[in-house]
Amino acid sequence: MSTRTALRICPLCEATCGLTLTIDEGRVTHARGDREDVFSAGFVCPKGASFPALDTDPDRLSRPLVRRDGRLVEASWAEAYEAVAAGLGRVIREHGGESVAVYLGNPNVHTVAGGLYPPLIIRALGTRQIYAASTLDQMPKQVACGFLFGQAFAIPVPDLDRTHHLVIIGANPLVSNGSLVTAADFPGKLKALRGRGGRLTVIDPTRTRTAELADQHIRPRPGTDAALLFAMVNVLFSEGLTDLGGLQGQVTGVEEVRALAEPFSPEAVAAHCDVPAEDIRTLARALAAAPSAAVYGRIGSTTVEFGTLCSWLIDVINTLTGNLDRPGGVMFPLSPTGRAPRPPKPGRGFTTGRWRSRVSGHPETVSELPAAALAEEIETPGEGQVRAFLAIAGNPVLSAPDGERLDRALAQVGFMVSVDPYLNETSRHAHVVLPPPPPSQSAHFDFAFTNFSVRDNARYSPPPLPLADGRPDEAEILATLVMIMYGAGPDADASVVDEQAIAATLAKETADPHSPVAGRDPAELTARLTGRTGYERRLDLMLRLGPYGDAFGTDPSGSGPALTLERLLAHPHGIDLGPLKPRIPEVLRTASGKVELAPATLVADVPRLRRSLSDHRDGGLVLVGRRHLRSNNSWMHNVPALTGGTNRCTIQVHPEDAARLGLTDGGPARVKGDGGEVQVPVEITDAVRPGVVSLPHGWGHHRDGTRLAHASREPGVNVNQLLDGSRLDPLSGTAVLNGFPVQVAPA
Numbered sequence: 001m002s003t004r005t006a007l008r009i010c011p012l013c014e015a016t017c018g019l020t021l022t023i024d025e026g027r028v029t030h031a032r033g034d035r036e037d038v039f040s041a042g043f044v045c046p047k048g049a050s051f052p053a054l055d056t057d058p059d060r061l062s063r064p065l066v067r068r069d070g071r072l073v074e075a076s077w078a079e080a081y082e083a084v085a086a087g088l089g090r091v092i093r094e095h096g097g098e099s100v101a102v103y104l105g106n107p108n109v110h111t112v113a114g115g116l117y118p119p120l121i122i123r124a125l126g127t128r129q130i131y132a133a134s135t136l137d138q139m140p141k142q143v144a145c146g147f148l149f150g151q152a153f154a155i156p157v158p159d160l161d162r163t164h165h166l167v168i169i170g171a172n173p174l175v176s177n178g179s180l181v182t183a184a185d186f187p188g189k190l191k192a193l194r195g196r197g198g199r200l201t202v203i204d205p206t207r208t209r210t211a212e213l214a215d216q217h218i219r220p221r222p223g224t225d226a227a228l229l230f231a232m233v234n235v236l237f238s239e240g241l242t243d244l245g246g247l248q249g250q251v252t253g254v255e256e257v258r259a260l261a262e263p264f265s266p267e268a269v270a271a272h273c274d275v276p277a278e279d280i281r282t283l284a285r286a287l288a289a290a291p292s293a294a295v296y297g298r299i300g301s302t303t304v305e306f307g308t309l310c311s312w313l314i315d316v317i318n319t320l321t322g323n324l325d326r327p328g329g330v331m332f333p334l335s336p337t338g339r340a341p342r343p344p345k346p347g348r349g350f351t352t353g354r355w356r357s358r359v360s361g362h363p364e365t366v367s368e369l370p371a372a373a374l375a376e377e378i379e380t381p382g383e384g385q386v387r388a389f390l391a392i393a394g395n396p397v398l399s400a401p402d403g404e405r406l407d408r409a410l411a412q413v414g415f416m417v418s419v420d421p422y423l424n425e426t427s428r429h430a431h432v433v434l435p436p437p438p439p440s441q442s443a444h445f446d447f448a449f450t451n452f453s454v455r456d457n458a459r460y461s462p463p464p465l466p467l468a469d470g471r472p473d474e475a476e477i478l479a480t481l482v483m484i485m486y487g488a489g490p491d492a493d494a495s496v497v498d499e500q501a502i503a504a505t506l507a508k509e510t511a512d513p514h515s516p517v518a519g520r521d522p523a524e525l526t527a528r529l530t531g532r533t534g535y536e537r538r539l540d541l542m543l544r545l546g547p548y549g550d551a552f553g554t555d556p557s558g559s560g561p562a563l564t565l566e567r568l569l570a571h572p573h574g575i576d577l578g579p580l581k582p583r584i585p586e587v588l589r590t591a592s593g594k595v596e597l598a599p600a601t602l603v604a605d606v607p608r609l610r611r612s613l614s615d616h617r618d619g620g621l622v623l624v625g626r627r628h629l630r631s632n633n634s635w636m637h638n639v640p641a642l643t644g645g646t647n648r649c650t651i652q653v654h655p656e657d658a659a660r661l662g663l664t665d666g667g668p669a670r671v672k673g674d675g676g677e678v679q680v681p682v683e684i685t686d687a688v689r690p691g692v693v694s695l696p697h698g699w700g701h702h703r704d705g706t707r708l709a710h711a712s713r714e715p716g717v718n719v720n721q722l723l724d725g726s727r728l729d730p731l732s733g734t735a736v737l738n739g740f741p742v743q744v745a746p747a
């Protein structure tokens with residue numbers, strides 16, 4: 001028996017825990033937390049512990065599938081690439097690359113390939129038909145931060161290890177393990193906060209596991225947080241509690257925000273939010289008085305009617321209480337693969353709506369169109385219609401509104417490619433499915449989450465296991481797609497893609513007087529790159545040019561960590577790069593070079609919020625979502641170890657509502673929304689507020705033509721079938737997945 005261990009950063013959520021895998025005879029048989037990992041120090045959750053089962057799931061595809069005579073059959077990689085080149089080539093020749101839509105799903109932020117190649121694919125196609133899980137998730141935060149700070153990816157995170165008061169709005173990190181804040185061991189960090197005398201406030205209509213830990217739990221009516229936050233802003237101004245701290249002189253728009261907040265007194269919003277005015281006042285005062293405080297919002301603050309306003313107001317409060325960019329407040333992490341800081345200067349600013357979707361005229365946000373608009377763009381004939389579809393790591397049939405409509409649309413799209421390890425509700429429509437290898441055969445670096453980590457750090461896992469014979473890794477699959485999009489054919493040498501990306505970066509950097517490699521010879525720098533593969537060479541390049549890099553031997557201070565790929569490989573448990581550091585003004589790209597607190601586009605949406613104060617939902621029910629600890633969106637229901645127990649698709653109903661509606665615990669309910677109807681078992685619990693029901697997403701595994709043996713045995717229902725795709729936060733195109741009206745009756 002050959003038993004060994006290997007290290008692998010967990011790709012299953014944003015916490016990025018280091019795992020120690022046991023490998024027996026070429027298979028992962030056990031996973032535990034890596035105690036020496038500089039970031040996660042041994043933390044592991046049930047999902048991470050199930051890495052072996054997930055990695056070896058027999059339903060994972062090991063070979064590509066190609067549609068022949070209407071049926072998906074196994075094929076060789078050469079045949080699959082040929083089919084892609086033929087199918088996509090035909091569409092591109094006839095209708096142009098701009099007729100190809102791309103959907104990027106959530107795991108793209110959890111893979112090396114997803115971090116490096118999608119932008120190149122989109123450029124090769126020259127398409128504006130770009131859709132992603134972002135508009136089912138965090139786009140409102142990106143839009144808000146884009147306007148506030150000038151770049152959509154400058155998102156400040158709560159400084160969890162140092163804050164004195166953490167306010168969590170619409171997030172349940174005890175279950176999700178944190179999102180847009182990367183921290184391993186959230187339970188431990190919240191305990192440590194309380195241990196050092198700090199305070200935790202949770203704002204959530206549901207009594208979640210996180211809310212149970214809080215000093216105070218505020219339970220607003222879903223969708224009303226923006227009004228609640230505005231009332232806090234109102235209190236800060238009316239009681240003279242604003243103090244920009246170190247940002248004095250670096251913030252514009254403060255007086256405008258004061259005026260905007262005027263109508264939102266706590267008394268004016270209390271009935272609408274169903275939160276006592278005094279609770280709102282007390283919280284605003286507590287934030288102003290705390291030595292440091294951080295307001296943090298997630299899904300319940302973004303996928304709602306006023307998602308962008310809510311995301312904006314969170315950072316307005318952080319700014320007005322002096323907590324933006326200071327230790328213990330909210331801060332901007334410095335990713336080791338981001339660009340090395342340059343001298344601050346005004347940028348071009350941020351804007352949305354540079355183009356619009358063809359059918360409904362939705363504004364582009366961060367170059368994306370709303371995922372909720374994908375079906376109509378495929379269905380609606382005319383100039384610019386989507387003729388081909390590429391889905392990478394996404395399952396929008398379950399994740400986006402009105403899956404049945406998207407399901408029908410995908411069945412008629414001219415040509416479809418899925419890069420996905422599973423034959424699921426979305427990929428079953430593909431003409432070609434290209435399965436990436438399991439995580440044990442893939443390298444890992446968190447290009448995305450190092451931008452949101454509560455401590456700067458750099459960690460790299462080479463593939464724990466070699467690729468199975470003849471199998472390409474996902475980097476090679478996506479690079480091959482880039483070559484095919486450029487018309488280079490299915491057998492072109494895909495390594496060109498990485499070498500060209502390296503050449504383009506070095507040309508730019510060496511010509512930039514503020515780059516750490518200004519004026520140097522690109523050829524000399526290229527020759528010094530290390531790495532066994534193209535993606536490793538690109539990682540080496542990014543590390544060396546980054547804020548903690550060796551700058552190819554010209555590290556000006558000489559004292560930094562001088563990161564290179566070689567150094568990371570020599571530190572398999574990672575390199576800690578210290579606590580978060582202030583980054584204003586260097587991080588700003590606004591036209592004024594300052595934090596712009598009252599951007600015109602956001603201000604223009606405030607009247608809509610004001611009007612909502614008089615909306616009365618007169619006793620109707622609204623639905624919110626929930627996540628399960630042992631699951632991830634739509635794709636982990638196929639692992640027996642992760643299903644069953646509390647991980648079930650039930651509709652949670654408050655006892656009062658259940659009694660009123662005649663619902664019984666365990667009995668079936670019919671739930672109706674704008675987009676359709678589902679039938680699902682009732683779970684009566686006072687964890688939800690009266691007037692609110694909760695149904696998890698990612699279920700509905702009943703469709704034919706999938707290969708999800710375990711998941712289809714307990715399929716659950718698709719909550720997103722209750723939506724018709726018309727409820728969007730208008731500023732971000734993000735679907736309203738929380739706080740939408742439904743009717744519930746016994747079935």
Ligand SMILES: Nc1nc2c(c(=O)[nH]1)N[C@H]1C(S)=C(S)[C@@H](COP(=O)(O)OP(=O)(O)OC[C@H]3O[C@@H](n4cnc5c(=O)[nH]c(N)nc54)[C@H](O)[C@@H]3O)O[C@H]1N2
Nearest residue numbers: 105106133136137393394395396399419625633634635697
């Ligand atoms: N009602 C409701 N709907 C929601 C949400 C909600 O809270 N409520 N949440 C929304 C959110 S936050 C998100 S992020 C979206 C997610 O939306 P999607 O990203 O569309 O859905 P996922 O279920 O995450 O699907 C991930 C896909 O990636 C595949 N995959 C797994 N690992 C890999 C890999 O290594 N490589 C590749 N190429 N593919 C891989 C899986 O098989 C699966 O098909 O759902 C959204 N939908």
Ligand SMILES: Nc1nc2c(c(=O)[nH]1)N[C@H]1C(S)=C(S)[C@@H](COP(=O)(O)OP(=O)(O)OC[C@H]3O[C@@H](n4cnc5c(=O)[nH]c(N)nc54)[C@H](O)[C@@H]3O)O[C@H]1N2
Nearest residue numbers: 170171172176179206222223298299300629631632633738
């Ligand atoms: N175990 C597990 N972990 C995951 C995932 C998973 O599916 N399972 N998914 C991953 C992904 S893709 C993401 S984006 C993150 C999400 O991470 P989180 O946002 O932390 O997770 P959610 O459980 O969706 O938490 C949303 C909370 O918002 C509340 N809420 C709903 N509507 C409102 C409202 O109007 N106002 C307020 N204040 N609260 C509201 C809900 O009750 C819920 O508790 O989790 C990630 N991690």
Ligand code: SF4
Nearest residue numbers: 010013016017045048
């Ligand atoms: S918390 Fe997230 S990263 Fe850590 S082991 Fe669990 S799933 Fe993996």
Ligand SMILES: [Mo]
Nearest residue numbers: 106133137138
């Ligand atoms: Mo997400």
